[in-house]
Amino acid sequence: MTATPPQPPEPSSEAPAEVPGVSRRRLLGVSGTAAVAGVVAGAGGLWAAERASGSTTSDAGALAAPSGAAALDAAIDFNGEHQAGIVTPAQDRLHFVALDVVTKDRAELVALLKTWTRAAERMTAGAEAAPGGLVGGGPFAAPEDTGEAYGLPASGLTVTIGFGPSLFDGRFGLADRRPAALADLPAFPGDQLEAARSGGDLCIQACANDPQVAVHAVRNLVRLGFGTVSARWSQLGFGRTSSTSTSQATPRNMFGFKDGTANVKAEDTEALAQHVWVASDDDASAGWMTGGSYLVARRIRMHIEVWDRTSLQEQEDVIGRDKKEGAPLGGAKEFDALDFARKAPDGQPAIPMNAHVRLAHESNLKGVRLLRRGYNFTDGTDGVGHLDAGLFFVAFMRDPRRQFVPMQQALAEKDGLNEYIEHNGSAVFACPPGTQPGQFWGQQLFA
């Protein structure tokens, strides 16, 4: 840090006073100024500056106003009313892990949640998992960070935690704090669930614009949990399939269709309050979830080889949108309203009765909506000549019993898409509200 410091610009007037919210980029930009050096030291010495010193990005890029590549590199605030990684504009890449708690000691679990929160906060800012970083512990200690993200920018990393129903089974004295909404999902028609891809006491969702940064975050949290937790299943997603902000273009899923056009967006605070965030009077026995949200994950294998041999018309009828533009059938543009009464020239509904968009639409579900945040995956082959590809569905909601369950019930019964998909993994988690500086994940639950 002392050798050849870069010529720094003046600190931005927008730089927050608290270190936890400072991005690694901002620290980089001001690392030569004594005032801010004090702030860095106050946070435990090397921290964000550690990973920064190995940065492979150019100073010019690092100091420019965030846009394009710089925006993809930037840091997201960790603390807030809600956890990051829910309404944060969906990053491009995902690493998701479900874990089982292997200790029966509540204090060990709480200690880990504290350690994890600090590590996640640091990594979100672009720093190593712990202050020692790669080498700070000296030659005879295991490094405090595994190192594979050293030199990479924060990359928009968010780390989001969730608690599964099984965490409330009595091992940790939490049985009477389980929210009623955190019920195991019922079996749906056609489910082909595999135990090795389902459930979990805890989950960690790491999203970033660089997959190496997302993998690094999960790997280091799992490492810090050695002896306390064990990885149950994990899923990489290479491409987002939803937009969670009106600023984002709608991406495409592995069926080649735009996905999530009608998603709840971050800008629609009224819809978020109604459909995503748990309110204080939702559940008297689970007030700790106020400001949190429930996460439903489903691993949906897509039989892409069969899909790829079906006609364009079949594909569009099954989805209910046109393939190229993403417009509702009978409409012209992606964001045209869905007109379910409209007839095609042949007198049949323009959007077929069993089309995915009709069955999943709020008008068919008494107003139910979700915030979808899924990812495309391809995990090798299935052993019989096909790619094991699909959609890792992730959605956030206020109450799965009133949102995901009736929606999936309707889809599982009638959706034409069922011919081409298979749900083989499933889990539900309660994601507690966000933290304030110094708080830990789930502090309200363990209070």
Added chain:
Amino acid sequence: MTATPPQPPEPSSEAPAEVPGVSRRRLLGVSGTAAVAGVVAGAGGLWAAERASGSTTSDAGALAAPSGAAALDAAIDFNGEHQAGIVTPAQDRLHFVALDVVTKDRAELVALLKTWTRAAERMTAGAEAAPGGLVGGGPFAAPEDTGEAYGLPASGLTVTIGFGPSLFDGRFGLADRRPAALADLPAFPGDQLEAARSGGDLCIQACANDPQVAVHAVRNLVRLGFGTVSARWSQLGFGRTSSTSTSQATPRNMFGFKDGTANVKAEDTEALAQHVWVASDDDASAGWMTGGSYLVARRIRMHIEVWDRTSLQEQEDVIGRDKKEGAPLGGAKEFDALDFARKAPDGQPAIPMNAHVRLAHESNLKGVRLLRRGYNFTDGTDGVGHLDAGLFFVAFMRDPRRQFVPMQQALAEKDGLNEYIEHNGSAVFACPPGTQPGQFWGQQLFA
């Protein structure tokens, strides 16, 4: 293409006359000029313009000189003396697939290679897999492109083909054209190879800066091969672990160390000629491989949980470099020469006798070097609480019998790293030379 054309700059004087070498970006930039519109039409109508029209990148970015994000978006030339994807500066993401040929009809195989070559050429330029694109075949045909990369830029895609030893078993009349260098790899001490991750009649390596573009390329080639080939195994890599150009920073592997510092680089044409490209007099019976290279792939599971609990000194001794800088032990900087005679203060060799860098160094292997082009992977969990993570080793060379085999023999016998890794997949392929416009992959082999 006719509606609201962007204001184009003058065509670059470097733009080649042949369409196949024209990148989608260049087509975008000049799509308003009649002269070039004719060139586009001459290539079959919609082609590159098809995917372009859905582009989510800004015009400003598309028209700027390639640098930063624009460079990551740009197209790589498909045709050339050598296949792209070997000395091309290693892109960030990988999708690799090995396939078995399921037909016994040589003509069908040749027809597929022709189809594949045109499709790979188109996708490399940022276009759909075939001229019809998503919707050109009309409502009653299956789309000619699966669509998930529609709107994405070329993203530096390269598609590289290889032929496995089993392709020369006599089914296709190729038995007498098998190069002697394309021998099955011998068993190495410690190998834990799984059949479902090994071998294959053919391989396709797709590298890109956007994983969705790499997956799209493999998926569409597999789709085009339905009935002729079947996917045997496939591997995603989320982060490159080698630099293949002096212009690239050295990335880190899942052990957190810089990897491939001493790699053969694209700029060292003498080393490429000596170690990578097959020369015309290498093998009289396999002249078709002149200008080609042999690809060795090894799926190396890393036991990262064990590694993460070892001391920094053990890690650095095993690798032979320091973790933070990547300098040889006893040296100061990453690119310092390896001094194997140097003693540490305790009188022992600074670089231990069984350190990875010592055993893999050319001075220990009679001058043998490889061009490494591997990727980090994380494929879920192993079912007993660990992430299934590691290095998908890919290397290109002139003769595996004289290069990879003796190197791996030395490593398998003595490398301290063996305590932490396990080779569970293996394959070798002959990658034919590059194509000229109109030629197909392996044309010389089937001539």
